[in-house]
Amino acid sequence: MSTRVTISDVAKLAGVHPGTVSRALNKKTENQVNAGTVRRVRDAAKRLGYSPNSIARGLRTSSSMTVGVIIPDLTNPIFPPIVRGIDSYLLPRGYTTVVVNTDGSDANERKLFESLVQRQVDGFIFGTGHTGQSIVHEAYERGIRGVMVNRDSGGVPYPAVVGDDSQGIRASVEHLAQLGHRRLVHLEGPASFSTSRVRAASFLSSCAEYGLSGTVALCDSYSVDEGQRVMDAVLAEHSSQPTAVVAGNDLLALGVYHSLRMHGLRCPEDISVVGFNDMPFSGDFQPPMTTVRVPQTELGAESARLLLRQIEDADRSAVRVVLPVELIVRASTTRVHQA
Amino acid sequence: MSTRVTISDVAKLAGVHPGTVSRALNKKTENQVNAGTVRRVRDAAKRLGYSPNSIARGLRTSSSMTVGVIIPDLTNPIFPPIVRGIDSYLLPRGYTTVVVNTDGSDANERKLFESLVQRQVDGFIFGTGHTGQSIVHEAYERGIRGVMVNRDSGGVPYPAVVGDDSQGIRASVEHLAQLGHRRLVHLEGPASFSTSRVRAASFLSSCAEYGLSGTVALCDSYSVDEGQRVMDAVLAEHSSQPTAVVAGNDLLALGVYHSLRMHGLRCPEDISVVGFNDMPFSGDFQPPMTTVRVPQTELGAESARLLLRQIEDADRSAVRVVLPVELIVRASTTRVHQA
DNA sequence: CGTCAATTCGCAATCGATTGCCCAAAAGCG
């Protein structure tokens, strides 16, 4: 299988030493070899269809031109765009990305992390923002290069690329306030994610700012089922019902849709709902979802850029890049029916 | 970065030769070494936190324990489940998967393919079913191991794992016939995909079977925009309008939704729509989509199984696995209003 | 024409693990 033509084959054909071939074929060292020789080597290589064995190269240079991307679950629609964003930056620069899914388990995360380290990946992009005992701390201690994406670094001095969560939530609350809503509920994501707390905090302060009553319900995971479960609980309470829901993300918001439907409530007529992320197809839901657009592809690309800066320029400054977000108003929010 | 403890360190601590360490740590060769020694080596390794350098191993064994997965676009929602399915089979067996996106370009496909070959991947899973000049033929000629997933092999004797497209379309047509529809349109996917023609053929024969009038409109890509464009064209025709649309996949069906909405037509009251794939969230669209469920995760897992069989057992039989599909009736189809 | 610096390129070590070959020690056997 695969390539059988090696650097020595090229050397033989070009009538030079293998070392010379290596130098001739490498951009940074080709000035160490005569221009004519470079040309001879070049077309010897082309003639034979030579392509360097990156495993061998990796062994020698102890770099694999590969980066690991650790995310909770690829089937969560916000991740594919992020991954594509990462790829779009890395691929043209000769890097390959390996994506692994933890399914939210710290044990998986650790196992996958080790397996990638063993594969000599040159760095990591962490899309799992646990504040708990994730391997992020350990990775940093071990001197492994890394970047956080879509999650805060939680104390570890890795660079982080995030959307402007506070601003997004604030815009959502403002929008609802302008529509006349006075009693809001926020479905907060699991405590293990840094974003959950940021969003909840912003929700509370924004409600205060606009003089609204805001309460928070905690979810155990960012999933449709959990959103439905928690919304069911909210509706079961006897205290005064909210007229609008600010969900921690679009998945939770979708769960809210389901819950409302089960209870015979209409969205947005009875209750308005705002999501977060503007994941793909959220504009096609029933009803089309008002949500906060986060530039996922850009998040990915930017995180890749920061990682490469670490790898290639040994720049370990712990910058924090906050990308702007935008409230997309669609049909899941409307003016409150009566005061 | 990464691991600095090598096999020789372990050998030194255990008081044996590096070669012995290698044998002791390898399942298939550990019977060549005394049980006591194995134990000594084992905990020397544990004590030092040794973890083998898979690059070095790969160089020697010329296998990377990596498989390449080539798909058009990860943000197409049918692919994440397939990829997860592949992973679920490969990961426990020590393999890592590298996913690359061609964005439908043959040039990209070739470039990515070569780059993966150069990385010594042990095999490929092709999710790009071009019938044209994809690299699949060449890969086979070169003796590279591979499997087709979600696409037919198109003449190349690679194993293929597909959903039962014919049956799915037939079930859709039957469903519409039972609802009283008589004039159907099929939005056929691009000719370069083997599935497109299979589905179109099944559509036509099923219409004949049920005595319906069925016409076909060709799309240039499997995308929402293209579905909308083509449906616009269908609606612009002056001939008798269809009462139901069988879309080549869910993305096209979504485009049909958009087109209908633009034309002030209601789905399903004015026109019924059936999708294909049951991609994630298709039950949350407006209206919830009647579509054919394809077991994507299983497709992925099965293709991975077939690939490993080639890699590890040198079994190159070109089996073709057809997984059953199921029509999921939701709200985008209804009884025809009047005859 | 001799000396010194700059080019060019060959040599061989190296990255870390695997594995065929072979020798020594132990075990089996008559």
Added chain:
DNA sequence: CGCTTTTGGGCAATCGATTGCGAATTGACG
């Protein structure tokens, strides 16, 4: 007790590329 067969494990080559070192060639310059 001597001889054959196992068993255990050391030795060194190997995978394919990169790279520090130094030798040889060329050119510049006084």
